[in-house]
Amino acid sequence: MRWWVRCLGTAVRHAALEQARNRLALVLVLFFIPLWLNLAYWVLPGDPVRFFLRAAGRPVSLDANTVTQLSGALHSLALIVGFMMFLATSRSGGFDHRLVLAGYPRLCLLLARSGVLLVTAALTAGYATAWVCAFYLPERLDVMAGAFMVGALTYGGVGILLAAMLRSELAGMFVVIMVSLIDLTLQNPVANPSADSPLLRWLPAYGAVQGAVSAVGLGAVPWRQLLLGLCWSAGLTAAGVVAFTARTSRRASVRALLGRRVTGPALRMVTLRLLHPVRARVYRQAGVHDAVVVKGYEICRRLVRRSGPVEAAVPQLFPARLRPVLWAVYGYGRHLDDLSDTRRLGRQDRYERVSRFGALLEADLRRGHSEDPLRAAVVHALWTWDLPGDGMAATDRVYRQDAQGTSALATWDDWSAYWHALTFPFGVKRLLNLFTAPGLAFVPTDAEALRAWTDAFNLLDTLRDLREDAAEGFVKLPSAVLDEYGVSAGDLARGQAAGRFADMVHAMTARARQWLEQATTAGAQHPPLAAALRTVVELHLLELDRIDRNPRALLKGPSRADPVRFHCTLARGRFRVARAWRRHARSAPHLPPTVTLPQPAADSPAAPDTRPLLPPVPHAGGARPPRLPAHLRPRHAAIIMDGNGRWAVRRGLPRTAGHDAGQRAVRETVYGALEIGLPCLSLYSLSTENRERPAAEIAAILRLFQDGLDTETEEVWRRDVRLRWSGVPDGLPPDLVRSLRRTEHLTRDRTGLTLNMCVNYGGRDEIAHAARALARQVADGTLSPDAITPRHVAAQLHLPDLPDVDLLIRTSGEQRTSNFLPWQSTYAELVFLDTLWPDVDRTHLWQAVAAYARRDRRFGTTRSTPGTPGEHPFQG
Template sequence: MSWWWRCLRTAVRHAVLEQARNRLALALVVFFVPLWLWLAYRVLPDTPVRFFLRAAGHPVSTGANTVTQLSGALHSIALIVGFMMFLATSRSTEFDRRLVTAGFPKVCLLLAKNTVLLLSAVLTGSYATVWLCFFWRPERLDVMVAAFAGGALTYGGAGILLAAVLRSELAGMFLVIMVSFVDLGLQNPVANPAADSPLLRGLPAYGAMQSAVSASTGTLTPWHQLLLSGCWAVALAMAGPLVLTLRGGRWRGTLTLLKRPGGATGTGRNAAWRLRHPVLSLIYRRAGITDPALVTGYEACRRLVRSSGPMEIAFTQLISARVRPLFWAMYGYVRVIDDLSDDTGDGDQDRAARVSAFSLALEADLRQGRSSDPVRGALVHAVWTWNLSSEGLASANAVFRMDAARQTEFANWDEWHTYWDTLAFPFDVSRPTALLGAPGLFLAPRDAEALRRWNHAFNLIDCLGDLHQDAENGCIKLPATVLGQYGVTAEDLRLKQPGAQFATMVHALAGQAREWLGQAASIGAQHPPVAVAFRTLVELQHLELRRIERNPQALLDGRRPPHPVRFQYTLLRGRLRVARAWQRHRPTGSVTTAVLPAPRPAAADHGPRTSQALLPPAPHPGGAVPPALSGRRMPQHVAIIMDGNGRWAEAQGQVRSAGHHAGQHALRDVIYGALEIGLPCLSVYAFSTENWARPAADIETVLSVVSSGLDMNTEELWRRDVQLRWSGSTDDGRLPAELVDRIHRTTRATRERTGLILNVCLNYGGRHELAHAARALARQAAHGGLDPDRITPRHLARHLYQPDLPDVDLLIRTSGEQRTSNFLPWQSTCAEYLFLDPLWPDIDRTHLWAAISTYATRDRRLGTTK
C-alpha cells in the first residue's frame, strides 16, 4: 500500500509540474482575471438589473457592473482552467500510457489529474474572490469561492473530456471558448433578459452563476445550486478519464500490475523516481548518470549536503547543474569520513581504525573503478567521469586519521592553512575549478587562489560556529598563537568562561574572515555566472559574520542557524542573478562524461599456495642497512631497466649467458633491498617486444633464466613477502606455453602477499600496451557501451596490463644508457629519471637505496608551483 501511495504522490507532482510549465495559462490567471473585473467595473454602469434568482427563491436587483463582474470572472476561470486541463492531459497521454504499460498504477494517474484539477479550481476561485474584494465585498466569501471553484471544476473536467476526444490543441481551445461563451453569456441577465428561464438550468455553469449572485446579495447558503455545480463537475471529471481509458486499449488490464513494490519492473521504478524528482532526474541525465545504483549513491551524498548546513546547500544551488553531482559526491565523502573521525561514542583508537578502514577501502575502490558502498561508489564514479586527480586523497585521509586520534593542533596560521587546503582540495583545486567553466567562459589561474581564500574564510567562520563542540572534544581548530594572544583555552571554552578577551578575539577573527572574503571577491572575472554565484556566497557569509559579531558569547551555546528571512532572500536573489547570467552566457558544450567500463574480474584462482612461513629478506653481504626516509619521501613505484648483462659478460671474458645469470643474482639482491626499505612496488624490464630481434640463443637463455626464477620450489625469493605481477603481451603467442603457465602459477600462489609488488615486464612494449587498451575501448564503443567523444585518460588507463598499480615515481636505467626503450610510457609520464653508469650485474641494493635517497631530495612540483 505504501508503494501505491508513493506512486500517487509521484503522479500528483508530475501533474503539478505539467501545469506549472503552461506559462500562458498562468499569465492569464494572474493578469486576465483582474483586468476583466476592472473593465467590467469601470465600463458598465451600476444601473440595477432585476431578475429572478432561483437560489434565493425571489427576484433580486443587482448592479449591471456587479453581475457582469461575476459572469466575467466565471467565464475567465472556466476558460483558463478548461484549457489548462485540456492541454496538460493531451500532452501527457502518450507518456502516461507508457508508464502504465511499464507497471505504473493507472488509478494513480487518474486521481492525480483530478487532484490537480481540484487544486487549480480552488486556487483560481480564491484568487478571483480576492480581486473581487478590491471593488466590493460579497456577503458570503466562502460561497463565492465555492461558486468560482465549481465553475472551474466543471470546465476543467470538460477539458479532460475534450482531450480524450480531440487531438488538435487548436480545436480544443476553440471548443472551450465557444462552450463557455455560450454558457456564461446566457447566464448573464445584462446580456440575456431571459436569464431566469427554466431551460438554463440544464447548462453547466447555471449552478455556479446562481451561487455567485447569491453570495453577493444574501446570507443564505444556496445548497441546491452548489450541489448542482458539484454534480456537473464530478460527472465531467469522471467522464474524461473514462473516455480516455476506453480509447486507450493498451491501458486495459494494467490496473493490478503495481499493487506492491515487488510487482514493479525496473523501468517502472526508474520512471516513478523520475516523476517524483523531475529536476534531479534532469541533472543526472545531463551528467550521464543513469545507473540506479549510482543515482542512489549520489542521492545519499546530496542528502548529506542538505543535512550539513545552509551554506553547503547554498553553494550547490548556485553552481551549474552540470557539475552539481560532482560536488555532491566530493562533499559526501568529506562528510562521511569527518563524521567517523568526530564520533564521540568510541575511543581514539576505534575512531582511527574506522577512518583508516574507510580510506583504505576508498583507495582500493578508486583502483577498481567501482564500489559496493553508495557514497564511495558515487565518489569513484565522479573521479573517473570528471577525470579528477586523486593524489591528494592520501594526505586528506591522513589528516582525518589525525582528527580521529585528537592530534590536530595548529601552531600558527601556516599550519592552519595547510590543514584546510588538504581537506578542501583532495582532488587538486584546478580541475574542479576548470569544470565550473563553459565554452567561452573560463576561470583564470588567479581564480584558483581566490577560491582558496574563500575556502579559508568559510572554514574560519565554520570554526567559530563549532567552538563549543570542538572544546567539548578537546580539539580547538584555531591557531595556538591566536588563542595564546587572547588568553583563551579549551577548558575555558568548555566551561563557557572564556574571559574578557574572548569577544575581542572573535571580532579579530571575524575581521580576518572579512579580509579573506574581500580577496575572494575577484573570483570569476572572465566567468559572469560563477562571479555572481560567489558574490552571493560572500554576501551570505557576511550575514553570518554580522550575527557572530553582534553576540560573540552565543558561540559558546552551540551553532545557531542564520536569520531565515535574510538568508533565503539573499540566496533567492543570487539564484535569480545566476540564472540570468547563464541565459546571457549559455554554454553550448556538455560536461565530459562517459559510461565507465566494468573492471576486469579477477580470474578464477585455485592454484597452489605456499604453506611455508615467509622469511625476512637476506641481509646484505657487507652489512649495509637502508637509510631512514619519511613516508612522504618514499616513492610508491620504482621501475628499473636492467641493462648491461651482455656487455658485463664480455668485459669478464665470459659468454653472454653468464651475464644473464649474474643479472638474476643482482635482481634478487635489489628485491631484498626494496623489502628492507619498505618500497611498495617495483617494476623490472625483463624482456621487451623488441628483444625478439636478438639471436635465438640469447633469447633462449633469457627466457630460461626467467623461468628458473619463477620456480616456487627452487627460487628462494618466493619464500619472502613478494607478490608477483606480470605485464606483457599474450596476443602474439611467442612466449613458451610452459613459461606462461609458470608465470600464472607463481602469480596465483603469491597473490595474497602484502610486502612488495614485483611487476615483471616480460614480452612487454609500451606501444603494444597502449594499443591493447585502445582496442578494448574501441570494442566497448562499437557495442554502444562507451561514447568515443567522452573518453578520459582514466578510461584508457583502466585497460592497461596492471591498472591498479600506481604511476611510476622513479625510473632507473643502468649501464650509462639514457633512453627509456618503450618501457612504461603511460605510467612514467611524471616520473623522475635516474641513469646509472654501472652495468646491471654490478648493481646491488645499495644502489637502489642511493637512488631512492636522490629521489627524496628532488622537488616534485608536477606542473604546479609552491
C-alpha cells in the same frame, strides 16, 4: 483539466468494476438482507419491549420483532458494506499502485473510492429500507433511510481502513463480523436489557440505531444522534482514506510492485527514478548510471545537507549536471572529518581509519572503480571530470594529524596552510574550468576571489563548531587569537564565555566579512558564477548577522540564520542564477558522457597459496636498509636489468650464463625491496625488441622464466610477494603464459610487495593498445572523443591499478629508457648505475632509493617537496 477528468473516470470505472465483480457481496445484498428481516419479523415474538430511547429523551415501547428487525437490518448493512469495501480496496491494490506510478493523481483514486462507498451505502440502505416498508410503514421514511446509510458509511470506512492493515480476506471478514456483532448486539434492547447505558454512546452504530428506532415511532428528527453517527462515519472513512493514501504512495507502490522481484542496486535505481525524478534527471545529465556510484553520490549529498543550510544550498546554484561532482568533493572531506573527529573511538583507532580510507581510495583511483559506494563516487568524479587530486595526500595527512590530536595552529599562516590543505585537494583551476563555455571565461583573479570565499567559509565553519572542537581539544583558531582575547579551550568546552569572548567573535566575523567582500569580485566575465557566489555571500552574511547579535549562542551550538530570510534570499539567488544561465543557454558547459571505467578481471579457478610466508633472506654481509620515512620512499620503482650478456662475455662464458647469474640479482633485489618497504617493483625482463636476439638465447631466457614461476621450487614465492604481468601473450609459449597467469592468481592476496614482471613488453605497443581500446569505445558510442583525458588512456594500460613510476633505475652504465613504461615513467626520477646486472645486490637498490629521497620533485610547480608530489593549492 481533461487529463484529470480522464484519470478520475478511469479510477471510478475501476472501483465500480471491483464492486461489480464481488458476486458474493451482490448475493448477500439481494438475499441476506430480506432473509434476515423476514426471520426477525416472523420468528421472534411480537411482545412489546420497553426501553429508554435517548433520541426521544423518554422510555418507549416497541415490538421485539420490530426492534430486532431494525438491528438486523443495520447488522446486515454493516457486514455487507464493510466486507464489500474491504475486499474491493484490498484486491485493487496492485492496480492502484500501477495507476500511481503511471502518474495518476492520488486525489482521483480517493474521490473514486469515496464516491463508490457513498453510492454503495446509498443503494444498500435504500434496498434495506424498501424491505422494512414491506412489513410496516415508518413514521419518518427519510430518517430511516438516513440512519441505514449512516450505518453503512461507518462500516464502509471500517472496511477501507482494514484493507490497509490486513491482507487476508478471511481476517478482514472476521474483524468486520466481530466488531459489528458486538456493536449492534449491545445496542439491541431485546438482547441487552442495559441498552440505555450511557457508555453505548461511544459505539460506532449508536447514532444509526437511535435514528432507525426513532423513525418507527417518533415524528421528530433525532438530529443530534444522526450527526453523531455522521461523525463516526466521517471519522472512520477519513481514517480509511488516510490509510489508503499511505498505501498508494509512490514509495509504497515501489515496494509493493518491485520489492520482491528487484533487489540490490537495481531496486535502488528504480526507486530513485520513481520517488525522486528530479535527482534521477541530475544523474542522467551527469552521465551517472551505475547504481553503486549513484548510492555514493547520495551519501555525499546527505553529508552536504547535514553540514548546514548554506552547504546544502551551494550545489543548487550551479548546473544540475555539475552537482554530483560538488557533492563528491565536499563529501570526501566531510567523511574524513567525521572519521577524524568521532568521539566514540580512541585516537589510534581514528588514525587507523583515516589512514585506511586514504589507502583504499588511492588504490581505487588507480583501478578506476571501487566496491565502496562513497569511494566509488569520489573515483567517478575524479575520473569523469579529470580532477587532479594530487593534493589528496596532504589532505589525508592533515586529517591523520587531527585524529592523533597533533594539529596545532599558532598563527594565521598556520591557519591558512591547514585549511588550504583541506579545501583544495582536487585543484581549484580545474573545478573552475568545469563551468567554462563559449562566451564565459575565468581570469586569475577569480581563483583568488574563490580562495577568499573559502577562507571566509572556513572561518565561519570554525565559529559554528567552536564548542564541539574545544571539547575535542583542538580549537581551529590561531592560538595567538585566543591568547589575545584571553579565551581558553577549556572554558569553551565547558560553554563559558571567559575573557573577551564576545570581542573575539566580533573580530572574527569582521575578518570573515572582509574576505566575503573580496569574494564578490569573482566572475567578472562569468555572470552565472558571479550570481551564484553573490547569493552564497548573502547567505553567509545572514549567518554572520545572527552570530554578531548573540555571540554567546555559539557556546550552545551552531548558530543558524533566520530561516525565513535565508530561504527568501536563496530563492531570489536561484532566480538570478537561472536567469544568467538562460542568457548563456547556448554556452552551457559541455560535460563528458558516460565513461567506461576499468573493471576487475575475473579470477581463474585456481586456489591461492596458503602456506606460511617467510621473511626475506638476510644480506650476506649483514647490510641493513636505510631508515626513511614512508613519504620519502617511492611507491613504485622500475629497473631495466641490463648487462647480463656483457657480464658473461667478460668472463668467457656463453651469454646464457649471464642470464642464469641475473636470477640471483633478481632475488637479491626483491629481498631488498621487501626490507626497505617498497610497495611496487617492476622489472624489465623481456622486451618485444629482445625477441630479435638469437633463438637459443631467447629459448634460455624463456626457460629461466618458466623455472622461476614454479611456486614449489622458487624461494621468492615463499615470501610476501605478489606477481603481476605486463606484456602481451603473442609469441610466448602457451605453457609460459599459463604459468604467469597461475602464479599471478596464487599470489593475488599477498600485500607485501607487488612484483611486476614485464615479459614480452613494449611501451609503445602498450600505448597503441590503449588507443585502440578507446577508439572502440568511441566507435560504440559510449565515449566522446572530446571527453578523453589522460586518465582514460591510463585506464587502458596493461596494469592500470599500479601507481606511476617514481624511480627508474638502469644498470650497466647505459643511460636510456629503452621503451620501458614510457607512460608511467613520465615524472620518474632517473638513476643510472655502472654495475652490470648480475653484480647488483640489494644495497644498490637502497642507494638508489636514498638518492631519490634527497631529490626535490616539483611536477611543474614552483614549490618543491622532497620525494612527494607538489601540493600547490591551485594546481590544475
